[in-house]
Amino acid sequence: xxxxxxxxxxxxxxxxxxxxxxxxxxxxxxxxxxxxxxxxxxxxxxxxxxxxxxxxxxxxxxxxxxxxxxxxxxxxxxxxxxx
Amino acid sequence: xxxxxxxxxxxxxxxxxxxxxxxxxxxxxxxxxxxxxxxxxxxxxxxxxxxxxxxxxxxxxxxxxxxxxxxxxxxxxxxxxxxxxxxxxxxxxxxxxxxxxxxxxxxxxxxxxxxxxxxxxxxxxxxxxxxxxxxxxxxxxxxxxxxxxxxxxxxxxxxxxxxxxxxxxx
Numbered sequence: 001x002x003x004x005x006x007x008x009x010x011x012x013x014x015x016x017x018x019x020x021x022x023x024x025x026x027x028x029x030x031x032x033x034x035x036x037x038x039x040x041x042x043x044x045x046x047x048x049x050x051x052x053x054x055x056x057x058x059x060x061x062x063x064x065x066x067x068x069x070x071x072x073x074x075x076x077x078x079x080x081x082x083x
Numbered sequence: 084x085x086x087x088x089x090x091x092x093x094x095x096x097x098x099x100x101x102x103x104x105x106x107x108x109x110x111x112x113x114x115x116x117x118x119x120x121x122x123x124x125x126x127x128x129x130x131x132x133x134x135x136x137x138x139x140x141x142x143x144x145x146x147x148x149x150x151x152x153x154x155x156x157x158x159x160x161x162x163x164x165x166x167x168x169x170x171x172x173x174x175x176x177x178x179x180x181x182x183x184x185x186x187x188x189x190x191x192x193x194x195x196x197x198x199x200x201x202x203x204x205x206x207x208x209x210x211x212x213x214x215x216x217x218x219x220x221x222x223x224x225x226x227x228x229x230x231x232x233x234x235x236x237x238x239x240x241x242x243x244x245x246x247x248x249x250x251x252x253x
Contacts, residue, residue, distance in 0.1 A: 082189070
């Protein structure tokens with residue numbers, strides 16, 4: 001049995017409206033990655049479908065292969081539009 | 084302290100301010116925070132909410148941000164503008180919340196020894212924050228509809244970055 005943990009994932013902009021929440025809980029296996037977070041999010045009814053977003057871990061944009069560990073600050077980043 | 088300096092001397096990295104705020108913005112306030120007697124050029128940019136976009140009449144813009152990360156990214160971009168673009172000092176503030184035309188959403192102020200690096204550093208800050216700042220805007224139109232504007236996928240190592248179009252919402 002693989003050990004698992006729960007990581008809170010923050011949502012912003014359109015994703016917060018789609019999910020109806022500012023934060024979702026995602027369960028990951030120990031050794032899980034950013035890619036696993038994306039896969040788990042796609043199972044959420046509000047976030048399924050063709051979504052493009054990046055994931056930030058501890059306030060840095062991270063590729064799919066980056067690890068996510070217990071206590072990390074994780075956020076869904078839809079295409080940014082400052083200015 | 085050297086009295087010729089108006090604040091820039093307090094910051095070893097040349098960044099006098101870099102923040103995301105709900106407060107009203109004013110370029111002239113930033114202007115007074117930077118530059119010293121060796122700087123021959125100061126550029127102040129104010130980005131304002133306009134009353135139209137893509138042929139539609141805009142009533143307001145609602146800005147949302149990942150505040151903690153956005154503050155760090157702005158700081159990083161401002162430091163790069165000093166290090167890479169030759170600015171002497173840089174200040175940048177981005178506003179969040181609900182803004183109506185012609186309120187100011189962004190102010191960038193840059194001091195440099197000469198004109199060219201001042202303009203270039205100012206452009207650099209704006210170009211980079213449009214690519215990297217975790218911040219979003221929803222346009223509300225005169226007809227009562229609204230839409231989160233499409234933007235740029237932030238650069239992530241090994242993945243394509245680039246523009247994404249917006250999606251209509253109720």
